[in-house]
Amino acid sequence: xxxxxxxxxxxxxxxxxxxxxxxxxxxxxxxxxxxxxxxxxxxxxxxxxxxxxxxxxxxxxxxxxxxxxxxxxxxxxxxxxxxxxxxxxxxxxxxxxxxxxxxxxxxxxxxxxxxxxxxxxxxxxxxxxxxxxxxxxxxxxxxxxxxxxxxxxxxxxxxxxxxxxxxxxxxxxxxxxxxxxxxxxxxxxxxxxxxxxxxxxxxxxxxxxxxxxxxxxxxxxxxxxxxxxxxxxxxxxxxxxxxxxxxxxxxxxxxxxxxxxxxxxxxxxxxxxxxxxxxxxxxxxxxxxxxxxxxxxxxxxxxxxxxxxxxxxxxxxxxx
Amino acid sequence: xxxxxxxxxxxxxxxxxxxxxxxxxxxxxxxxxxxxxxxxxxxxxxxxxxxxxxxxxxxxxxxxxxxxxxxxxxxxxxxxxxxxxxxxxxxxxxxxxxxxxxxxxxxxxxxxxxxxxxxxxxxxxxxxxxxxxxxxxxxxxxxxxxxxxxxxxxxxxxxxxxxxxxxxxxxxxxxxxxxxxxxxxxxxxxxxxxxxxxxxxxxxxxxxxxxxxxxxxxxxxxxxxxxxxxxxxxxxxxxxxxxxxxxxxxxxxxxxxxxxxxxxxxxxx
Numbered sequence: 001x002x003x004x005x006x007x008x009x010x011x012x013x014x015x016x017x018x019x020x021x022x023x024x025x026x027x028x029x030x031x032x033x034x035x036x037x038x039x040x041x042x043x044x045x046x047x048x049x050x051x052x053x054x055x056x057x058x059x060x061x062x063x064x065x066x067x068x069x070x071x072x073x074x075x076x077x078x079x080x081x082x083x084x085x086x087x088x089x090x091x092x093x094x095x096x097x098x099x100x101x102x103x104x105x106x107x108x109x110x111x112x113x114x115x116x117x118x119x120x121x122x123x124x125x126x127x128x129x130x131x132x133x134x135x136x137x138x139x140x141x142x143x144x145x146x147x148x149x150x151x152x153x154x155x156x157x158x159x160x161x162x163x164x165x166x167x168x169x170x171x172x173x174x175x176x177x178x179x180x181x182x183x184x185x186x187x188x189x190x191x192x193x194x195x196x197x198x199x200x201x202x203x204x205x206x207x208x209x210x211x212x213x214x215x216x217x218x219x220x221x222x223x224x225x226x227x228x229x230x231x232x233x234x235x236x237x238x239x240x241x242x243x244x245x246x247x248x249x250x251x252x253x254x255x256x257x258x259x260x261x262x263x264x265x266x267x268x269x270x271x272x273x274x275x276x277x278x279x280x281x282x283x284x285x286x287x288x289x290x291x292x293x294x295x296x297x298x299x300x301x302x303x304x305x306x307x308x309x310x311x312x313x314x315x316x317x318x319x320x
Numbered sequence: 321x322x323x324x325x326x327x328x329x330x331x332x333x334x335x336x337x338x339x340x341x342x343x344x345x346x347x348x349x350x351x352x353x354x355x356x357x358x359x360x361x362x363x364x365x366x367x368x369x370x371x372x373x374x375x376x377x378x379x380x381x382x383x384x385x386x387x388x389x390x391x392x393x394x395x396x397x398x399x400x401x402x403x404x405x406x407x408x409x410x411x412x413x414x415x416x417x418x419x420x421x422x423x424x425x426x427x428x429x430x431x432x433x434x435x436x437x438x439x440x441x442x443x444x445x446x447x448x449x450x451x452x453x454x455x456x457x458x459x460x461x462x463x464x465x466x467x468x469x470x471x472x473x474x475x476x477x478x479x480x481x482x483x484x485x486x487x488x489x490x491x492x493x494x495x496x497x498x499x500x501x502x503x504x505x506x507x508x509x510x511x512x513x514x515x516x517x518x519x520x521x522x523x524x525x526x527x528x529x530x531x532x533x534x535x536x537x538x539x540x541x542x543x544x545x546x547x548x549x550x551x552x553x554x555x556x557x558x559x560x561x562x563x564x565x566x567x568x569x570x571x572x573x574x575x576x577x578x579x580x581x582x583x584x585x586x587x588x589x
Contacts, residue, residue, distance in 0.1 A: 064490050082493035093487035097586050098509045108495030116498070119505075156589030174495060 006299070007210055008038040008061060008178070012070035015056055016245070016311070029311060030056055032245030033070070035301040036229070038212070040177070043204055043258065045225030046214045047277065049284050052231045052246040054214045058180050061212060062088055074178070084108070087171030091183040094167035095155040101166050102151040105137035106130075108174045137173070144169045145199065161192035165199065172203060181213045185220065193217075194262075197224050201259040218274055218282065223260060227297055228252050228273075230281025237307070238290050244308050249293050250281045251300035369556040377556035392545065393564070400542040401568075403458060403530055407465035408519065411526075414470045415515050418477020419508045423489075424499070432478065435471045443468030444532055451537060461533035468529045469522050476518045480511040513584035520576045523569055 013034045016027040030053040038044055046054045059065040060072045063082040072079045074086070088094075095104050110133045118126040138151045144165045146158075155163055164184055171179060181200075185193045201224060204211055215221050221228055230250030235243045255273065256264040264270050279286060280294055293303065323329045331339070355368040369377070381393040420427040421435075447464055454460035484507050492502045534543030542565055549557045580587065 062490060062494075064486075082490050084494060084496035086494060088491060088494050090487045090491070093485040094491055096488065096492075096506060096510070097589070098584070107492075107497075111496045111501065116501070154586040154589070156586055170491075171494065176494070 005039070006037040006073075007040040007075065008036075008212075009073040009076075010034050010036040010057070010060070010070070011073065012304075013057075013060065013067040013072060014069040014245070014306075014311070015053065015060070015065070016068045026308075027068075027311065029245030031067075032243065032247050032305040032311075033303070034231075034246070034248060035303065036248060037299045037301065038210065039299065040210050041208055043201075043211045043224060043226045044213065045221035045228045046212065046231060047216065047218055047221045047228065047281060048231035048246065049234065049282055050216070052233050054231050055182055057231070058182050058212060058214050061178070062086055062180050084112075084174055085176060086178045086180060087174055087176035088180045088182070089164065089167045089171055089184045091186045095163060095170065097155055100152050100154055101146070101158070102134045102137040102141065104155065104166055105140060105169045105173055106133040107170065109133050109136070112174075137169075140169055140173065141166075144203075145195075159192075161188050161196060164188065164196060168200065168203065172207065175207065175209075177209055179209050179211045181211065183215055184213075186216065193220065198262075200224060205259065218278055219265065222254050222270065222273055222277065223265060225254055226258050227299075228254055228277060230277055232281050232288075234284045234287050235293075235305075236287040236289055237305075240287075240289065242287060243290075243305055244311065245305070247303045247305045248295070248300075249288055249303075250277055251295040251297040252277070253297050366553045366555055369559070373556045374560050377554070378560045381557060381560075395540055396542045396545050397564075397568075399538075399540040400530060400534065403461055403465070403533075403541070404526060406458075407462050407469075407526060407530070410462070410466050411469050411473055411519065411522075414474035415477045415512065416504065416508065418474040418479075418515075419481045419503055419511070421474070421478045422481025423503050423507060428478075431474075435474050438467070439471035439475060441467065443529055447532065447536065456537035461530065461538070464533045465526050465529045469525055472522060472525075473515065473518055477511060477515055480514055481507050484510060513580045513587045516576055516580055520573055523573055527565065527569055 013031055013036075015030040017030070019026050019028050034057070036057075046057060048054045056065065060067060061074065061079065063079045063086070066072075066079075096107065099107065110130060113129050113133065114126050117123075138148065141151050142148055146162060146165060150158065150162065155166065158166065167184070184200075185196045188196060197220060200211070200213075213221065213224060228250065229248055231246050232249045233243075233246040235247060235249055237243055252273070254260075255269055256267075276294070280288060290303065290305070295302065351368065352371070355365075355370050358365040358368050359370060378393070382391060384391075386392055417431065421431050422428070443464055446467060447460075450460040450463050450467075454463055481503075488506060488510075489502055492506045497506065530541075531543030531546075534541040535547040538544035542561060546558045546561050
């Protein structure tokens with residue numbers, strides 16, 4: 001088999017749960033045979049209606065959840081759990097509330113540089129390393145736009161935007177190849193959001209990592225991403241029969257180079273893109289047919305969703 | 321008065337202070353009156369000793385050696401505090417156990433139902449068993465407290481550990497934290513101040529069990545003393561002892577609250 005040229009591959013991924021009805025042996029399908037290849041260095045935005053499973057895809061790549069069928073490969077290896085190779089920033093709860101800002105940022109590096117006995121006994125070597133790591137974190141703090149005196153504050157003392165800056169710093173200190181972001185700016189006001197978008201684009205340029213960015217804000221998705229994926233549970237097969245589970249209905253490269261100038265938001269081309277994705281992927285009343293899907297990205301794969309009958313058949317096969 | 325039952329009433333500091341001591345004043349006044357009239361009828365009355373009699377009793381207990389040459393109050397206080405302290409120390413171990421149960425499904429499988437069952441045992445009902453097994457020594461008294469309070473604290477820690485958002489665990493894993501690191505450096509420190517609160521609210525239960533144990537088998541201790549002097553209707557000792565115990569517990573409670581406020585400023589933020 002030829003070497004997989006992609007950093008991340010979702011191969012026929014199904015996520016489903018047993019239905020909670022009595023006497024109903026069926027399963028609720030979240031993701032229907034999703035196929036997705038992602039190259040190293042991409043900034044991939046994932047959008048879709050509420051409940052389409054975009055966060056599920058993120059958790060699959062993170063290793064916090066596993067597919068019912070199919071597999072998720074990172075570097076050609078199936079993901080076996082959450083580990084230090086993939087960083088994550090959540091909308092909330094990313095920071096440890098009992099640690100100060102610099103302690104939060106230095107937490108990962110400090111773990112890496114010391115051993116458990118050292119930490120337990122608080123040896124001189126540990127204390128020295130700790131001092132160094134905290135000093136590094138303090139330096140980094142300023143680079144991501146916090147004030148030097150914020151270092152010794154606790155997270156609750158910072159505004160939402162500042163907290164997310166710290167969360168990004170905390171993840172980037174590990175220099176992950178992949179950074180997963182689940183609605184990271186969802187709770188921020190508009191202006192803070194714009195500033196944070198620029199910040200993450202800067203970091204992406206500096207570190208040359210791969211970012212998977214889940215958001216419900218379409219403009220944000222198209223602005224930060226090099227590639228926009230629309231995931232939707234509202235689609236139908238070529239005969240017009242509603243499909244089950246979510247599939248990738250849109251897979252587009254975004255125009256304007258990377259990172260984009262902020263002025264691009266005002267261009268007709270950019271707004272046409274927004275309109276199109278909004279109609280194709282975010283409108284629950286628009287059940288697009290399979291062959292109409294707008295999958296023009298070079299790495300886009302043709303979806304091969306299963307019908308309800310096929311899903312339950314396959315299920316019985318694996319259960320037996 | 322029109323504003324007495326209003327949710328938006330704003331009593332002044334003076335009014336609040338005066339109203340706060342109102343019930344204390346009534347209770348003390350009623351006692352003093354009762355004591356006064358009883359002494360009018362019978363100067364030898366022992367049921368409601370006067371304030372000076374009680375002060376005198378305490379003075380004897382605190383500063384005058386008894387037959388054995390002991391200053392009773394201090395010896396009793398020390399003995400009880402020691403049992404209390406050891407028991408609390410053992411109860412603190414319920415926190416790591418509860419965190420382990422909350423985070424590791426296998427640990428939960430082993431301990432959870434057992435501890436829930438254990439928690440339902442009325443601690444006092446096993447006192448005879450403890451006396452038979454552990455003898456009348458310190459061990460049985462401390463075991464009584466531990467049996468009574470340990471499961472409560474462990475179950476509370478279990479609940480609290482479980483309620484920490486999953487994101488915290490995943491985040492720690494992406495930073496390279498091991499499972500033990502997550503349990504005992506990420507989750508436990510986050511719930512620890514809440515657990516101090518749980519222990520604070522259980523201080524009364526600890527004291528209750530301590531007195532129960534001491535009253536049945538001890539040679540020294542605050543609980544032991546009030547039950548011994550009961551035989552002589554020595555209310556001039558019993559009442560001050562009760563106030564003394566209440567005061568000590570009150571101070572302990574206050575001290576724990578102070579530690580939580582000072583040491584864990586990030587709690588509930």
